[in-house]
Amino acid sequence: MDHELILRSLRRAVAASPDDRALRRHLARTLVEAGAGEEAIAHLSTLLAADASDSESAQLLERALAASIDSAADQPDDGAVDSAPTSADDGPTAPESGPRAAELASEPSPSAAEFDWAAAEAQVDGLVDPMFVGGDGDEPDTGAFDVERSGLTLADVGGMQHVKERLDAAFLAPMQNEELRRLYGKSLRGGLLLYGPPGCGKTFLARAVAGELGASFISAGVADILDQYLGTSERNLHELFELARRNAPCVVFLDELDALGVRRTQTRHSGMRNIVVQLLQELDSIGADNEGVFVLAATNQPWDIDPALRRPGRLDRTLLVLPPDQVAREAVFRVHLRDRPVESIDLAELARRSDGLTGADIAYVTELAAERALLDSVRSGTARMIGMPDLLAALREVRPSTGAWLDAARNVVLFGDDDGTFDELRGYLKKSKRL
Ligand SMILES: Nc1ncnc2c1ncn2[C@@H]1O[C@H](COP(=O)(O)OP(=O)(O)O)[C@@H](O)[C@H]1O
Ligand SMILES: [Mg+2]
Known part of the structure; x- marks a missing residue:
């Protein structure tokens, strides 16, 4: 508890003065001691990236890596718990997680490892209330949006x-500069569809825009809006x-x-149709004023969106x-x-060799590379950094994930009705010789 308080103030201090190396090192050391290896590694990497000769940080990194290797090496044991035929009559032991669990991992505690939670849960199923429940229906409807x-x-x-x-141009500048908005007589309303x-x-981009705008950004996932009860989704939207x-x-x-916002003709379900109608009404601000309300939307499937939108x-x-x-x-x-x-990472080389990969594919490549270095370290018993060979090996494994989407897009551009909406897409497909 105390630890957490100290960590919180240290984190805040580091955020306030990110260039204070001694402070960041102190935070990293405290994190290592608290067993929060991953976070420590992030800070130590920042320190070492700026000054590779910082031996104190290098030592701490060794410790943090070694600790995370230990817990990674323990993983297979954890996994075996599910599949091993275990009896449920061992006494229940409180499940541990977080830093304390890392400490405990080195102590022998066979009963904790062998207790079969799934079997125990099956036994009491129906007798007691579930541990976790979905939030449907019970929550107050206000304040559902963040x-x-x-x-x-x-x-x-x-x-x-x-x-x-x-x-x-579409809204960040006009939003942040009222003067300019007045000068150009530009009203701030309407919307932009990212596809x-x-x-x-x-x-990711929308979350970055949220970061730029702070309080004036409201994000709503579809799950926040859709509700199984008649009329509730429309009310949520409103x-x-x-x-x-x-x-x-x-x-x-x-x-x-x-x-x-699926095409109304595509929805056999009348409930969905009502939601599209409600969305149209909100966008047209029936009975309200939308001045200063800008809608940013995103979809992988623009061709399924109701054209009226x-x-x-x-x-x-x-x-x-x-x-x-x-x-x-x-x-x-x-x-x-x-x-x-x-x-020793050559970013330009990586960029050259990853043509066609999406941002998410690249994120996955870095995950794979980290995994490879970690496994290697577990095998050899000494921690090592992630290097180019790890990344190049990972790149060979990952194929672009855009194939199916591009095929669908090609069909839409070739055979769909053309109202100019997909001109940009057509241009791209032509340029990349897919049309
Ligand atoms: N331009 C980018 N810069 C940094 N990371 C990116 C970028 N594009 C994608 N990513 C990464 O890929 C992940 C998936 O992107 P996401 O925004 O969920 O894709 P989409 O919403 O278009 O399906 C993001 O969480 C982020 O880690
Ligand atoms: Mg997305």
């Missing part, structure tokens, strides 16, 4: 210069827009719009978010390697 507190900013988004410029293959950073109107100027983010004043602008180009890939690699223990 004003985002994301630490991300646009600077964390690698590359994507073109997309950032469009976002800036493109999955994993290319649409949600509440969302009311909240935005009260907070104007404000950006409302609707992620995975395809689940919400794209009329002027609604989601009237579309923006294609593509797999990252070489410059962007370099940035994405940098972002994902920044907090890991790496050495």
Whole structure:
């Protein structure tokens, strides 16, 4: 408990003066001692990236890595608990997690390892209330939507210069500068639909915009809106827009719009049709004023969106978010390697060799590389940094995940009705010789 308090103030202090090396090292040491290896490794990597000769940090990193290797080496044992035929009559032992568990891992505690929680749960099933319950229905309806507190900013988004410029022109600049808005007589309303293959950073980008805008960004996942009860989803949507109107100027983010704004002709389910109608009404601000309410939406399936949603004043602008180009890939690699223990990484080389991969694919490559270095360290017993060979090996394993999406897109552009919505997509497919 005390530990947690100290850690919290230390974290705050480091956030306030990120360049204070002694302070950051102190935080890292405390984290190592508390068993929070991953977080410690991130700080130590930051320190070592700025000064590789910092031997104190290097030693701490060794310790942190060794500790995380220990807990990784314990994993297979944990996994065996589920499959091993164990008897349920060993006394129950309180499950441990977090730092304390890491301490306990070195103590022999056979009963903890052998107690079969699944079997025990099956035995008491129906006798006692479940440990965790879904939040459906019981929660108060107000305050269901969050004003985002994301630490991300646009600077964390690698590359994507073109997309950032469009976002800036469409609403960031006008929102942050009322004078300019008046000068150009530009009203701040309407919306922008981000679309493109999955994993290319649409949600990530929106979270970065949220970080830029702070309190004036409201994010709503489809799960927050859709409700099984008749009429509740519509009411949720209305509440969302009311909240935005009260907070104007404000950006409302609707992620995975395809689940919400499907073509009315496609929905056999009349409930879904009502939701689309409600969304149209909110966008047209029937009986309300949408000035200063800007809607940002994202989808992997723009061709499933009701065309009525794209009329002027609604989601009237579309923006294609593509797999990252070489410059962007370099940035994405940098972002994902920044907090890991790496050495001698040639980012340009990685970017050259990852053509076609999405941001999510690249994130996965760095995961695989880290896993490889970790396993290697477990085998050899000495911790080592993640190097180019790990990343190149991981790159050979990962294939671009965009294939299916591009095929679907090609069909839409070739055979769908063309109202100019997908011009940008058509251009891209032509340029990449897929049309
Ligand atoms: N430009 C980028 N810079 C940094 N990371 C990125 C970028 N694009 C994608 N990523 C990574 O890929 C992950 C998946 O992206 P996401 O925004 O969920 O894709 P989408 O919403 O388009 O399906 C993100 O969480 C992030 O880690
Ligand atoms: Mg997404």
